[in-house]
Amino acid sequence: MFTKASEKTLLKLSVFGALFFAILGIVWGTLISSYLIIFDGLYSFVSVMLSLLSLLVAQYISKSDSRRFPFGKEMLEPVVIIVKYAAILILCILSVWLAIDAMLSGGREINVGHALIFAVVNTVGCAVVYFLLNKNKAKSGFIQAEANQWRMDTLLSAAVLVGFFFAVLLSFTPYQSVIPYVDPLMVLLVAGYFLKVPIIEMSKAFREVLEMSPDQPIQTRFKEVIASIEDRYNIQESIVRIAKVGNKLFIEIDFIVDEHSKNVTISEQDEIREEIIQHTKDVGYKKWLTVSFTNEKKWAEKRLV
Template sequence: MQTNNHDSTILKISVFGALLFSVMGITWGILANSQMIIFDGLYSFISLGLSLLSLFAFSFIQKEDQERFQYGKDVIEPLVIIFKACAIIAMCLFAFSTSIIDLLKGGREVALGPAALYALIATVLCIIVYRIMKNKQSNSEFVRAEAAQWLMDTILSGAVLLGFIIALILNQTTLSFLTSYIDPAMVLLVSLYFLKVPVRMLIKNTKELLWMAPSTDIQYQVTQAVELAKAKYNINEDFTRVTKVGKTIFIEIDFVLSEGTIINNVDEFDKVRKEFDQQLHIEGHTKWFTLSFTKDRKWVL
C-alpha cells in the first residue's frame, strides 16, 4: 500500500507540473508569436490530460473487484499507455506538418528575447520535475511513462533554448534573414525526434496487450528455474508459457511426468511449487504462478 501511495504522489506531481507548463507555454508562445513555444505548451497540455488519465486509471486498478476482474486489472495499464503514445504521436505529426507549412511560407518572425527567456525558465523547471520523478524509483509503467514524458519535455525545452540562442546570434550578423526560419525548423526537428519515444512505448505495451513473451531477462529466470526442477526430479518434458501485463507476470508451467519421475503425489507436487516460487526473484512485479503436472501430454498442447 505504501508503494501505491508513493506512485500516486509521483503522478500528482506530474499533473501539477503539466498544468503549470501548459498555461505558461501557450500564453508565452502567443505573446512571443513562437510556434515552438506554443508546441511546448500544447505538449504540456496534452500531457496534463494524459497524466490525469494515468492517475484515474492507477486509482481504478488499486480498487479490488474480484467478481468482475477475476484476473486483475493490470491490462488497463498498457491500454492507457497505448492511448497516451498514440496521442503524442498524433501531436508530433500535426506539429511536423504545420512546421513544413511555415517554412514554405518564409518562416515566422518571433520575439527572440522573450522567447529565449521562456526557454531558459522552462528548461530549468523541466529538469527539476524530471529529476524528482527519476529519483523516486518505481516499477509502475504509469510512472515510467510519465518520467519519459518529462524527459521529452526537458529535451524539447533545451532544444528550444539552444535554437533561440542561435537565432539571437544570427540576428546580429549578415545572416539575420535566417532567424525567421529558426522557429519552424526547431518544431520540425523536435517533432521528428519526439516520435521515437512514443513509438517505443506503443510497441512495448502492444506486446503486453497481446500477451506476447516478456523481456529476455524474465524468460531466462523462469527457464533456469524450470531446468533445475527438471534435473532434480528427472522430468523429461515441460511446456512453459510466460507473459507480462502491467506489474503482473503470468507464469504457466506444465510438467509431463514419466515412469522415471521421482514425484508422484500432491504433497510432492506442492513441494516443487514452493521451491520454484522461492527461486524466482523478480523485483517490483506480482507473480501469477500456475504449475501443473500430468502424464498425458495432450492436456498441455
C-alpha cells in the same frame, strides 16, 4: 518499499508539473508568437490530460473486483498507454505540418531574448520532474510512461534552448534574416524526431494487450529456476508460458512427468511454487503463478479437445 500511494504521489507530481508548464508555454509562446514554445505548452497540456487519465485508471486498478475481473485489471494499463502515445503522435504530426507551412510562408518573427529565458526555465523544471519519476520507473508501467513523457519534454525544452541560443547569436551577425526560420525549423526537427517514441511505446503496449511474451531476460530468469527443479525431480520436460500485462506477469508452468521422475507430493508442489517465487523476486513484477504436473503432454500443450 514502493506502494500504490507512492505511485499516486508521483502521478500527481506529473499532473501538476505538466499543468504548470502547459500554461506557461501556451501563454508565453502566444505572447512572443513562437510555434515552438506553443508546441511545448500544448505537449505539456496533453500530458496533463493523459496523466489525469493514468491517475484515475491507476486508482481503479488498485480496487479489487474479483467477480468482474477474475484475472485483475492490469490489462487497462497498456490500453491507457496506447491512448497516451496515440495522442502524442497526433500532436507531433500536426506540429510537423504547421512547421512546414510556416517555413514555406517565410518563417516566424519572435522575441528571441524572451524565448531564451523561457527555454532555460522550462528545461530545468522538466529535468527535475523527469529525474524524480525516472528513479521509480521500473516499479510501475504508468510511472515508466510518465518518465518517458517527461524525458521527451526535457529533450524538447533543451532543443528549444539550443535553438533560441543559436537565434540570439545570429542576431549579432549579418545573417539576421535567418532568425524567422529558426522557430519552425526547430519544431520540425524536434517533433519529427519524437515521432518514433510514441510508435515504439505503442508497439510495446500492443504486445501486452495481445499477451505476448515479455523481454528475453525475464524468460531466461524463470527458465533457469525451472531447470534446477527439473534436475532435482528428474523431470525431463516442461512447458513454460509467460506474458506481461501492465505490472503483472502471468506465469504458467506445466511439468511433464514420467515413470523416471521422482514422485512429487502436494506439499512438495507447494514448495516448488514458493521456490519459483522466491528465486524470481529480482524480476520486480507482481506474479500470477500457475504450476501443474501431468503425465500427458497434450494437457500441457493446451490442445483443444
